[in-house]
Every structure is written in structure tokens, then in C-alpha cells.
Amino acid sequence: MYFSELGFISLILAALFAVLTLVLAVIGAWKKRSQYTSSARHGALVVAAFLVLATAALVISFITHDFGVRYVTEHSSRSMPWYYVWAALYGGQEGSLLFWSFSLGLFTSLFVLTYKRAPAVLVPYVIATLMGIQLFLVLMLLTVSNPFVRLTAIPADGVGLNPLLLDPGMLLHPPLLLLGFMSFSLPYAFAVAAMISGHLNSEWLRAIRRWTLASWAIQSAGLLVGAWWAYHVLGWGGYWGWDPVENAALLPWLTSSAFLHSTMVQERRGMLKVWNLFLVIASFALTIFGTFEVRSGLISSVHSFAYSDIGGFFLVFLAVVIVFSTGLFLFRLPRLRPDQEFDSIVSREGVFLLNNFLLLGITFATLWGMLFPLLSSALNKQMMTVGPPFYNGVNGPLFALLILAMGVGPLLAWRRTSTSVIWRNIGVPLVLAALCAIILPLCGITNVLANIAFSICAFTGAAILYELWRGARVRHKHGESYPVAVFMLFKRYRQRYGGYIVHLGLVFLAIGVIASQFFQIQHDVTLKVGQQTEIAGYQLVFLGNLQQEETGKTVVTAQFQIWRDGKLLKYIYPGREVYHKMDQPVSKIEITTFGLNDLYVFLNDWDGPTKVGVRLFMNPLVPLIWYGGGLMLLGGLLCWWPAAQQGSRVRSQRRMSVPEKDEKQSAEVAV
CATH class of the missing domain: 1.20.120 (Four Helix Bundle (Hemerythrin (Met), subunit A))
Known part of the structure; x- marks a missing residue:
């Protein structure tokens, strides 16, 4: 057998x-x-x-x-x-x-x-x-x-x-995304169970929090590795092209992010019950939609599988999921009334609701951009494509507002916040954001949109660090050193401070995206042996090409020196591998990081050993994308990590020390 x-x-x-x-x-x-x-x-x-x-x-x-x-x-x-x-x-x-x-x-x-x-x-x-x-x-x-x-x-x-898949990214990116898509099945199963049984209190939310955090973290890792893979393999100098399959992987991440925020409101105030069920159902449905999209052949993408009849079956399954879930949802809708009403929009739960609207707005805009070519083809018999300018123009401002809301939220109290408390809490982050807006033009960064975006990131980053400092300061006043105080904050309030780390990581990631989108430098040049070219103050000297035959492929390697201010910094070897069986070229891109900037060299063309055509990029602050993504995953792990057993928690609360009481009072300002 x-x-x-x-x-x-x-x-x-x-x-x-x-x-x-x-x-x-x-x-x-x-x-x-x-x-x-x-x-x-x-x-x-x-x-x-x-x-x-x-x-x-x-x-x-x-x-x-x-x-x-x-x-x-x-x-x-x-x-x-x-x-x-x-x-x-x-x-x-x-x-x-x-x-x-x-x-x-x-x-x-x-x-x-x-x-x-x-x-x-x-x-x-x-x-x-x-x-x-x-x-x-x-x-x-x-x-x-x-x-x-x-x-x-x-x-x-x-x-x-395919030779493009013979890369370390193949070992991580596809399994992470498949695991991420699959893992949304469990929160969905809990939502179905809660609706069928009528057990719609906050218990089902607490039961799936760690499952949803795991799904979110796995999907985050898959998206991050995918961006890194595209960056160092495809040769276009970017990491995210708003490709339909990339977008399909992003959609459930957006809705699950919204869910993780709104669950806190339901657990704390008994509100947003309808939102939470909707977001869980939507996250799972979007994973099925993404699977259908990849396998249907209806939407053109470099990531799609070949056309197969399986796409139709997934479409039917998606329809069954939507109809079944919607039926249960409507049946239980009368039992989903909130326990309390909003006291004020100017409150922490108000900002969480705003976050949800923004995340769903980005989800809808991205989904619309994916479906628009199909709708235009069906209605006008003409395929109209939607490219990065649409996504950047619509989603860019929404992401900026989202990051701003992330900074405002921790500074507000639950229920309502008085004007005096707002100004007292917002003062330090606002001053730092204003300084950023003043200093950047003095440093030569005159793009207005970029300056606004950087200032928003400065505000949110400062707000997060300010909250961390306030908590540590309370504990320090009662005898703990600052390192111990910070450690105890993360130990006792993992969910809250782990969330701050996630938000801080997103701020770093956003700074990297803003800088690379607004200030990327591109330079195409053809050189002969001994000639040099310059980009962003770095000189590249061409030394010649080497061509050799290996098993099943031809490898061409160009040799360059990188100089700056008369000093030799490094030798680099961008190249191409041409696989004979498929006649498929694969690029060997050289990415050299100087500080927080990437010098990106792609071999465009070559002519024997003495002539080469290269495409050069200077990508500022791109490493912050990978560092920020790693910080987000670390924060997600902190939120996911099991807390102490309930009995231990009760005993701890009974003997809560003075610094812990003061810290809690300072964190939960109520007016």
C-alpha cells in the first residue's frame, strides 16, 4: 500500500x-x-x-x-x-x-x-x-x-x-496565514454556541479572549512576514502593494482588532453586545471569503492559486455561514440590549466605539476596492482596476485617525471625563506633538501631510509612554525602583499594559510606513566597470559581473562597493538566478541598513561582465516596520499570557498594598 x-x-x-x-x-x-x-x-x-x-x-x-x-x-x-x-x-x-x-x-x-x-x-x-x-x-x-x-x-x-517560493519566507508566511485563517473558527464557534444556547452574558467573551488573541497574533505574524518576504524578493522596493490576496489576509485582522477592543467595553459596562457578535461572525466570514478569492480565479493576483471548481464550493459555504449566522443573530437580537447606556462620548468606551468605526471603515474601503473590478465588469462589461492610490488615499487618513484615537483613549476615564481631567492628562503628549510639528520643518521635512502624520504618531507614542510613567511613578513614590515598578505594572495588569505595547509597536510601524511612502528615493542607472553612481549621499562603484552555471540554474552576480565621505563601507552582490526548467528569473536583492535607512539594490539588467543596469532605492525608516511589528507581537503575547489563578488574585486584592491602591485610583479617574 x-x-x-x-x-x-x-x-x-x-x-x-x-x-x-x-x-x-x-x-x-x-x-x-x-x-x-x-x-x-x-x-x-x-x-x-x-x-x-x-x-x-x-x-x-x-x-x-x-x-x-x-x-x-x-x-x-x-x-x-x-x-x-x-x-x-x-x-x-x-x-x-x-x-x-x-x-x-x-x-x-x-x-x-x-x-x-x-x-x-x-x-x-x-x-x-x-x-x-x-x-x-x-x-x-x-x-x-x-x-x-x-x-x-x-x-x-x-x-x-515556483523558484520565487524557494525562499525562507516560504517556511513561515503561508503556514502562519493558514493558521491565522483557521484559528478564527474557534471564536466563531463560541459565538454560534452563545447564540444557540442563549448564554449571551460576558462569560462567552472571557472564554474566547485568549483564543481570539492567539488568532490575532498569528495573523499579525503572517502579515508581517509576508511584507518582509515581498520586500526582499520581488524587487520593487516596497513591502505592501494592496494586492487583493494581501488585502484578504488583512480584513479579518482588522475586524478581530475591533473585537478585542469592544470586548473590554462589554465586560466593563455591559455594552456593545451586538458589535461583538457581529465582529466575530464577520472575522470568520472574511477568512472564508479570502479563501474563496484565492481559489476562485475571479480576482487577479500574483498570490492566487490556479482556477479550480473549489472556489464555487467555498462561495456556497460562505453563503451558508452568512445566512445561518444572520438568522441566529436576528433571533437573539432582542436579548442583546446593553446593560447600560453611554454616559458621554468623551469617555474611554466612546473612544473604543470610535476605534470600531474606523477599523470597520478601513475594512469596508479595502473590501470595496477588491470587489469593485468585479462589479464594474458585471455592470459595464469593462474591468476597472483599483490600485494603491485609492487605498492610500482612503485608508491613509482613517489609519491616522485610528492612531490618534489610540493615544486619546488611555487618557480618558470610563463613563465620562471632565474638561479639567482631559487637559491635565493630554497636556504632556500635546506639547510633544506640537514640538514635533515645529521641529520637523526646521529639519527640512516640509511635506505637510507627512508632518501631520508624524505629529499624530508623536502624540500617541507620548501618551502611551506618559501613561506608563504615571503608573511607575505612583509605585516609585512608595519605595519601588522604577525598573521594579514597571515590571510590577506588566505583571499585575498584563492586558492593559500589553495593549499599550501593541499600540506603541503600531506607532513605530506607522512611522516606518509614513517615512518610506513620502520620502523614498528611487534611481535607475546603467553602469560600466569602474563607473559610479550616487544616492542619498552614498556612492556605489561597479566592479563587474560574474556569471556561473549551477545545478539547474544560471547565476549572475554584480559586484559593487559602497562608499560615503571617502570611506569604503561595504561590498554588495546583487544578482539574478535563472532556473532552466521554468525559465524563471529570481532576484537576489541586496538590502544594506545604515542606521534606520535601507539602501536597496536590485539588478535590472546586465550585458556580459562589464555592463549592468540597477535600480536603487533609499528607503528611510523601513526597519521601524519590522521592529514595530515585533513589538506588537510581544504586546500580544503579554496580553495572552495567563494571569494568576483566581484564588491567588482574590488574596492579592485583599492584601493590596498602598502603591497598588494609589495606582488603581490614578488609573481609573472618574468624574
């Missing part, structure tokens, strides 16, 4: 047990019998085991070069390093879908093993919903997207991955 046959049988068994588990979970919920729910939990583990077996069978088929499997032939070859052979597992449509199903099985198992942390009444409904999603995926694998189809004539070697 081939391993591919074992994999296919495993998928059949996974489908059968998914049906059985779904039925047991429904009976357990309907009859309120714990033995059925217990059996459903065990059934979910069995489904996951069969999916692990199926995935292992495909991995072994790749490792053993079983080119009798069509998917293995199309996405691997004997010359590929082993780590790219492993990455080929999710390099195509069938394998990526199997990876998604496999990951969902593992996440479901993790939920089943930790189910006691969730309200008991929700557990069978959650399992039933997850099994419904899992059943759809497995049925797709068994029918229209089978990764185990065998060929009648077995080739000696495979085609291999």
Missing part, C-alpha cells in the same frame, strides 16, 4: 467520525446529557488523529519522492532541499487545504483538552460547529481537492516549486 492510499483512507475515516461527533454533540446539547458531550469530545480527538495521519502520509510522500502522487510531482523535485520539500506540503491548493484541516483538528483538540475553562453549556455547541466546519473541509479534500490522486505514468522527477 502506498502512503497516499493510507492518507486517503484517513480522510474518509476523518469525515465519518466528524459526522458522528457532530451528531453526538448535538444530542448532548439537546438532551443535556453529559455522556454524549463526553463522547463528542473523544470523537473530536479521533478526527484530529486521522487528519494528523493523513498529513503525515502526504509529508512522507514528499520526503520519499513518490512522484506517483500528482500533487507531489507538481510541487517538488529531487533537487529541492528537504526544508522546501516540507514547505511544498502547503505550496499548492490541495496541500494548503489539508494543512488547514489538519490545523483545525489540532486547535479543536486543544479546546477539547482545556474545555473546563469554558462555560459547560457552550461546549457541545462549540464542538458541533467546529465539526461542521471540519466536515466541509474534509469533504472538499475527498472530492474536488484531493491531494492523494495518483498518476498512471510515474515521472522520474517532479516539476518543483
Whole structure:
């Protein structure tokens, strides 16, 4: 028996047990019998085991070069390093879908093993919903997207991955995005469970907070790695092109970010219940929409898979999800009335609501830009494309307002904030923002829009650091050193201060984006040996080209020296690799970081050993994008990290020390 046959049988068994588990979970919920729910939990583990077996069978088929499997032939070859052979597992449509199903099985198992942390009444409904999603995926694998189809004539070697995918980014970006898309299934399953059971208090929100944080963090990492991959591989000097598939990955990140903010309002004030359910449903629906978009072939993208009938099935599944969720939502709408009303828009919950509006505005604008070409083609019989100018022009101001709101929010109290408190809290950040607006033009940065954007970032960054300093100062007054005080703030209030770190990371990321968008320098030049060119004060001297033949490819390397102020700084070697089998060129881009600026050198053309054409970019502050993204992930991890046990927390509150009481009072100013 081939391993591919074992994999296919495993998928059949996974489908059968998914049906059985779904039925047991429904009976357990309907009859309120714990033995059925217990059996459903065990059934979910069995489904996951069969999916692990199926995935292992495909991995072994790749490792053993079983080119009798069509998917293995199309996405691997004997010359590929082993780590790219492993990455080929999710390099195509069938394998990526199997990876998604496999990951969902593992996440479901993790939920089943930790189910006691969730309200008991929700557990069978959650399992039933997850099994419904899992059943759809497995049925797709068994029918229209089978990764185990065998060929009648077995080739000696495979085609291999597209050379552009033979990059370290391939090892991280696709699995992170697939994990991110998949992980939104669990918050959605909780939302469905809450609506069906009528258990709509804040318990279901607390139960999914860490799951949603995990989804958000995974999706954030996937987007960040994807931007880095595009930056150092594609050769256009940028990191985000508003490509439809990039946008599809961004959409659920936006809605989940809104959800994480509005949950705090519901837990604190019993408000925004409708918003929270809507945002969870929207996040999951957008992951299905993104999967449909990638596989349907309707929207042109460099990231899309080839056209397949599976796109239509995902469209039907998306319609079922929307109709089913909307029906439940409307049915429970009368029970979603807020416990309290807004006392004032000038309050922390008012800013959270504004954040939601802004994030949803960005979501809608991005979705509209993706769908507009299809609508124009259907209505006017003419495809009209939407490019980066539209997204930058619409989303840019919305993101600026969002960052400003991030700075204002922590300075306001819950319920309402008096004018005197506002001015007292906002004074320091406002002064620093004003100084930024004055100093930047004196330093030669005269672009008005850029100065406004930088000043907004300065305000928000200062507001976050000011809040951190105020908390540390209170503890310091009672005897703690500042380092200890900061550590204790993060230890005792992880969610709050972890959120500040996320916001601070986003500020750094925004500064990098603003600088690189407004002040990027581009220079195209053709040089002969010994000639030099200059960009942003750096001189590049061309020394010649080297061309050599390697296994399956031709490698061309240009040699340059980088000089500044008469001092040799570095040798660089931008190049191209041309793969013979596919006649596919892949760029070897040289990115040299000086301080916080990137010198980006792309080999455009060459003529023998003595002539070269290069495209040069000076990208200011781009490293801040990667540092800021890393800071966001660190903050997300702090928010996700489990807090002390409830009993320990109660005992801690009973013996709360004076600095902690003062700190809490200063943090919760109420007027």
C-alpha cells in the first residue's frame, strides 16, 4: 500500500467520525446529557488523529519522492532541499487545504483538552460547529481537492516549486496565514454556541479572549512576514502593494482588532453586545471569503492559486455561514440590549466605539476596492482596476485617525471625563506633538501631510509612554525602583499594559510606513566597470559581473562597493538566478541598513561582465516596520499570557498594598 492510499483512507475515516461527533454533540446539547458531550469530545480527538495521519502520509510522500502522487510531482523535485520539500506540503491548493484541516483538528483538540475553562453549556455547541466546519473541509479534500490522486505514468522527477517560493519566507508566511485563517473558527464557534444556547452574558467573551488573541497574533505574524518576504524578493522596493490576496489576509485582522477592543467595553459596562457578535461572525466570514478569492480565479493576483471548481464550493459555504449566522443573530437580537447606556462620548468606551468605526471603515474601503473590478465588469462589461492610490488615499487618513484615537483613549476615564481631567492628562503628549510639528520643518521635512502624520504618531507614542510613567511613578513614590515598578505594572495588569505595547509597536510601524511612502528615493542607472553612481549621499562603484552555471540554474552576480565621505563601507552582490526548467528569473536583492535607512539594490539588467543596469532605492525608516511589528507581537503575547489563578488574585486584592491602591485610583479617574 502506498502512503497516499493510507492518507486517503484517513480522510474518509476523518469525515465519518466528524459526522458522528457532530451528531453526538448535538444530542448532548439537546438532551443535556453529559455522556454524549463526553463522547463528542473523544470523537473530536479521533478526527484530529486521522487528519494528523493523513498529513503525515502526504509529508512522507514528499520526503520519499513518490512522484506517483500528482500533487507531489507538481510541487517538488529531487533537487529541492528537504526544508522546501516540507514547505511544498502547503505550496499548492490541495496541500494548503489539508494543512488547514489538519490545523483545525489540532486547535479543536486543544479546546477539547482545556474545555473546563469554558462555560459547560457552550461546549457541545462549540464542538458541533467546529465539526461542521471540519466536515466541509474534509469533504472538499475527498472530492474536488484531493491531494492523494495518483498518476498512471510515474515521472522520474517532479516539476518543483515556483523558484520565487524557494525562499525562507516560504517556511513561515503561508503556514502562519493558514493558521491565522483557521484559528478564527474557534471564536466563531463560541459565538454560534452563545447564540444557540442563549448564554449571551460576558462569560462567552472571557472564554474566547485568549483564543481570539492567539488568532490575532498569528495573523499579525503572517502579515508581517509576508511584507518582509515581498520586500526582499520581488524587487520593487516596497513591502505592501494592496494586492487583493494581501488585502484578504488583512480584513479579518482588522475586524478581530475591533473585537478585542469592544470586548473590554462589554465586560466593563455591559455594552456593545451586538458589535461583538457581529465582529466575530464577520472575522470568520472574511477568512472564508479570502479563501474563496484565492481559489476562485475571479480576482487577479500574483498570490492566487490556479482556477479550480473549489472556489464555487467555498462561495456556497460562505453563503451558508452568512445566512445561518444572520438568522441566529436576528433571533437573539432582542436579548442583546446593553446593560447600560453611554454616559458621554468623551469617555474611554466612546473612544473604543470610535476605534470600531474606523477599523470597520478601513475594512469596508479595502473590501470595496477588491470587489469593485468585479462589479464594474458585471455592470459595464469593462474591468476597472483599483490600485494603491485609492487605498492610500482612503485608508491613509482613517489609519491616522485610528492612531490618534489610540493615544486619546488611555487618557480618558470610563463613563465620562471632565474638561479639567482631559487637559491635565493630554497636556504632556500635546506639547510633544506640537514640538514635533515645529521641529520637523526646521529639519527640512516640509511635506505637510507627512508632518501631520508624524505629529499624530508623536502624540500617541507620548501618551502611551506618559501613561506608563504615571503608573511607575505612583509605585516609585512608595519605595519601588522604577525598573521594579514597571515590571510590577506588566505583571499585575498584563492586558492593559500589553495593549499599550501593541499600540506603541503600531506607532513605530506607522512611522516606518509614513517615512518610506513620502520620502523614498528611487534611481535607475546603467553602469560600466569602474563607473559610479550616487544616492542619498552614498556612492556605489561597479566592479563587474560574474556569471556561473549551477545545478539547474544560471547565476549572475554584480559586484559593487559602497562608499560615503571617502570611506569604503561595504561590498554588495546583487544578482539574478535563472532556473532552466521554468525559465524563471529570481532576484537576489541586496538590502544594506545604515542606521534606520535601507539602501536597496536590485539588478535590472546586465550585458556580459562589464555592463549592468540597477535600480536603487533609499528607503528611510523601513526597519521601524519590522521592529514595530515585533513589538506588537510581544504586546500580544503579554496580553495572552495567563494571569494568576483566581484564588491567588482574590488574596492579592485583599492584601493590596498602598502603591497598588494609589495606582488603581490614578488609573481609573472618574468624574
